[in-house]
Amino acid sequence: MFDSDAVISQQGPEQKLESIDRVLEAHPSLMDAYQKIEPMILSLFGAERMSIFQRRRQHQDLVARFKTGKETREINVQISPQSIAGYVALSQLPLIISDPYNAQELQDIHPRLRFADKFDKTSSFRTNNILCLPILNAGVMMGVLQIINKQSGSFTDTDLDIAKKLTAILGQKFRYELGGTSQPFDYLVHKGRVKEKQLKELTDSSSDTRQLIQRLISELRIPEKEIGNALSVHYQVPFVNYDPDKYHLYRSDSKLNLSYLKRNFVAVIADVKENPIVLMAEPNNAALLMEIESAMGIDSYDIFVGLPNQILQYLGEGSGGGAPGEMDEILDEIGTSSEESEESVDDLSDDAPAVVRLVSRILHDAKRLNASDIHIDPEKNGPTRVRMRVDGVCRDMNQVPASHHSAVIARIKIMSNLNIAEKRVPQDGKLAFKMGGQLVEVRVATIPTVGGEGVVMRILASGGALPIDKLNMAPGNRTRLEEMIKKPHGILLVVGPTGSGKTTTLHAVLGYLNTPDKKIWTAEDPVEITQAGLQQVQVSPKIGFTFANALRAFLRADPDIILIGEMRDKETAHAGIEASLTGHLVLSTLHTNSAPETITRLLDLGLDPVNFSDACVGILAQRLIRTLCPNCKEKYTATEADMGFIHRQYGEEHLGELNIQEPLQLYRPKGCEECGETGYKGRTGVHELLGMTPELRGLVYKEASVSEMKAQAMKDGMRTLTQDGIYKVIKGDTDIAQVQIISGTS
Ligand SMILES: [Zn+2]
Numbered sequence: 021m022f023d024s025d026a027v028i029s030q031q032g033p034e035q036k037l038e039s040i041d042r043v044l045e046a047h048p049s050l051m052d053a054y055q056k057i058e059p060m061i062l063s064l065f066g067a068e069r070m071s072i073f074q075r076r077r078q079h080q081d082l083v084a085r086f087k088t089g090k091e092t093r094e095i096n097v098q099i100s101p102q103s104i105a106g107y108v109a110l111s112q113l114p115l116i117i118s119d120p121y122n123a124q125e126l127q128d129i130h131p132r133l134r135f136a137d138k139f140d141k142t143s144s145f146r147t148n149n150i151l152c153l154p155i156l157n158a159g160v161m162m163g164v165l166q167i168i169n170k171q172s173g174s175f176t177d178t179d180l181d182i183a184k185k186l187t188a189i190l191g192q193k194f195r196y197e198l199g200g201t202s203q204p205f206d207y208l209v210h211k212g213r214v215k216e217k218q219l220k221e222l223t224d225s226s227s228d229t230r231q232l233i234q235r236l237i238s239e240l241r242i243p244e245k246e247i248g249n250a251l252s253v254h255y256q257v258p259f260v261n262y263d264p265d266k267y268h269l270y271r272s273d274s275k276l277n278l279s280y281l282k283r284n285f286v287a288v289i290a291d292v293k294e295n296p297i298v299l300m301a302e303p304n305n306a307a308l309l310m311e312i313e314s315a316m317g318i319d320s321y322d323i324f325v326g327l328p329n330q331i332l333q334y335l336g337e338g339s340g341g342g343a344p345g346e347m348d349e350i351l352d353e354i355g356t357s358s359e360e361s362e363e364s365v366d367d368l369s370d371d372a373p374a375v376v377r378l379v380s381r382i383l384h385d386a387k388r389l390n391a392s393d394i395h396i397d398p399e400k401n402g403p404t405r406v407r408m409r410v411d412g413v414c415r416d417m418n419q420v421p422a423s424h425h426s427a428v429i430a431r432i433k434i435m436s437n438l439n440i441a442e443k444r445v446p447q448d449g450k451l452a453f454k455m456g457g458q459l460v461e462v463r464v465a466t467i468p469t470v471g472g473e474g475v476v477m478r479i480l481a482s483g484g485a486l487p488i489d490k491l492n493m494a495p496g497n498r499t500r501l502e503e504m505i506k507k508p509h510g511i512l513l514v515v516g517p518t519g520s521g522k523t524t525t526l527h528a529v530l531g532y533l534n535t536p537d538k539k540i541w542t543a544e545d546p547v548e549i550t551q552a553g554l555q556q557v558q559v560s561p562k563i564g565f566t567f568a569n570a571l572r573a574f575l576r577a578d579p580d581i582i583l584i585g586e587m588r589d590k591e592t593a594h595a596g597i598e599a600s601l602t603g604h605l606v607l608s609t610l611h612t613n614s615a616p617e618t619i620t621r622l623l624d625l626g627l628d629p630v631n632f633s634d635a636c637v638g639i640l641a642q643r644l645i646r647t648l649c650p651n652c653k654e655k656y657t658a659t660e661a662d663m664g665f666i667h668r669q670y671g672e673e674h675l676g677e678l679n680i681q682e683p684l685q686l687y688r689p690k691g692c693e694e695c696g697e698t699g700y701k702g703r704t705g706v707h708e709l710l711g712m713t714p715e716l717r718g719l720v721y722k723e724a725s726v727s728e729m730k731a732q733a734m735k736d737g738m739r740t741l742t743q744d745g746i747y748k749v750i751k752g753d754t755d756i757a758q759v760q761i762i763s764g765t766s
Pocket residue numbers: 649650651652653690691692693694695696697699700
């Protein structure tokens with residue numbers, strides 16, 4: 021019943037996936053089902069060839085098996101950047117290769133990535149394009165799916181979406197075949213060493229895996245070897261005990277700094293034959309593995325799992341982690357050890373550990389200060405400046421000797437998987453580090469300047485959403501916003517420049533709407549805030565997965581509410597309006613200055629005024645302004661100039677609603693230790709909320725001017741950003757100087 025090509029080709033992708041799932045279920049192993057599912061998968065993508073690589077249990081390689089007649093052939097591929105399947109297994113990220121013979125395209129992905137053209141060379145086949153994805157299950161890499169030669173054009177993000185669903189099905193099959201577990205310690209439950217409930221309680225009450233393992237050993241008296249076996253079954257890699265007679269630290273790891281290794285519980289060890297082994301507490305941490313791989317630059321090694329404390333023992337420690345040294349200490353070390361010229365420390369050299377620690381210290385300091393950005397600015401004649409943006413303002417943090425500038429930049433590039441050798445063109449990438457057990461993500465951009473290569477890092481906000489009550493909205497705005505987002509369909513736009521807190525506001529709105537009866541999809545770039553209950557998708561325009569593509573995919577996935585990170589173009593705006601007109605609540609952002617201006621911008625983009633005004637429920641423009649330090653702010657009586665500003669900017673006709681008592685008491689900044697003597701601490705939003713009323717809709721139909729629409733919106737209850745700022749000055753949140761910055765009258 022599955023054999024007829026005619027039946028298969030008439031089915032849609034979902035049906036085809038279901039059919040594949042059924043065939044896999046009906047067969048004991050993938051190999052038994054292979055000949056049946058191969059044509060189904062090829063038809064699903066309209067492709068010529070495919071391979072399914074399965075990770076060999078306990079090995080650092082992948083194997084693909086083909087049946088040619090009665091014979092079964094095998095291809096082995098190392099998990100390393102030197103092949104496309106190997107790289108996908110290592111990085112655990114999907115790839116679309118539009119031309120595998122284009123060396124530049126491969127190099128842009130990873131400097132050592134190569135296409136293995138052996139098959140092409142020994143046959144008449146030519147590989148034109150490749151879609152390659154990791155097969156994951158419960159966060160563990162089980163194999164790789166490779167689809168080759170889409171017959172019409174190249175692979176699209178729709179193909180990628182379908183392939184993701186297919187690899188999820190294959191992942192389950194592999195997990196079952198390999199007898200893997202879905203949680204690291206499930207094998208202990210299976211073996212009767214611990215009850216499921218007991219394990220859950222221990223897991224919930226332990227701060228991290230290291231502590232959990234210690235408690236399994238001390239409270240439940242489970243031998244270390246058994247815990248290791250459980251991890252081995254889960255991660256599908258061999259377990260190794262602390263055995264100094266058999267293994268020693270691998271010598272060539274001098275580029276890797278000790279405290280970095282300790283913090284991440286990873287050691288590079290070797291057996292008596294000097295075969296390197298990467299020993300990790302969490303071997304499925306692809307980002308960490310990539311970093312180690314790239315710093316070591318070796319081509320073949322094995323990956324083993326170890327217990328955190330035993331890894332520390334390999335690193336020469338009894339127990340307890342070495343805290344990274346203080347900044348001054350590191351800088352002292354650099355200062356005394358460097359007499360070389362700039363060239364000799366071009367790459368990571370003998371000073372590497374200090375440089376590695378310096379970069380780590382900078383990242384940790386930034387996170388601790390709640391900085392949004394880190395700037396590493398080269399100076400033509402002098403030390404490199406490190407500055408951080410805190411509460412929207414850049415601060416000088418420290419200086420790095422010019423002799424170490426290149427090494428610091430190289431270190432950051434290694435961490436972000438960028439090309440170290442390329443210094444003439446800007447590059448961008450991402451890195452992640454752990455702090456207090458939490459993963460912090462950082463976007464990295466390098467920019468060549470006449471003084472040398474500079475780096476700007478953006479620390480991505482992590483953690484959950486702000487409750488809607490914490491947005492500090494004026495009561496009128498808060499009530500009106502709630503009415504708007506309670507509507508079952510329509511589009512709500514949050515607008516403002518970069519860094520105006522749009523994402524925070526949208527996630528607060530989603531947090532308010534996030535109930536089990538609603539299906540919420542979000543497409544974001546990047547995903548900064550995560551919330552349980554939302555299905556969040558990272559779009560990636562680089563591989564062709566755009567906001568518009570994501571939106572189309574969501575519409576096939578039964579949504580109630582959709583967040584589209586940004587309406588960058590007409591296509592996305594158009595698709596967003598369509599989605600909201602077909603019964604969904606759509607939230608999105610735009611880079612416009614004011615709420616009324618947003619309407620004309622969208623109409624200028626070519627949107628239909630009738631469709632847009634029918635769909636739109638509201639537009640919220642916002643800015644972030646600095647708030648006064650609550651510890652040192654000083655009360656004073658408003659001056660004549662202050663009163664003049666308030667009257668002019670709030671407008672005599674509305675002033676009554678502020679209930680000003682004369683003489684008006686305001687606050688001004690003073691400065692104390694808590695706010696670094698600036699007088700300001702933290703930021704708050706100011707809002708301008710436009711609601712779509714029948715009167716305003718009439719003006720949109722007519723494509724009226726911005727000033728006409730603004731006047732109507734204000735009649736309907738909108739207050740401008742400046743008015744909302746003044747409300748917050750009177751409330752004591754901020755001072756007039758901050759409001760003048762946004763109202764452009766300073
Ligand atoms: Zn203060």
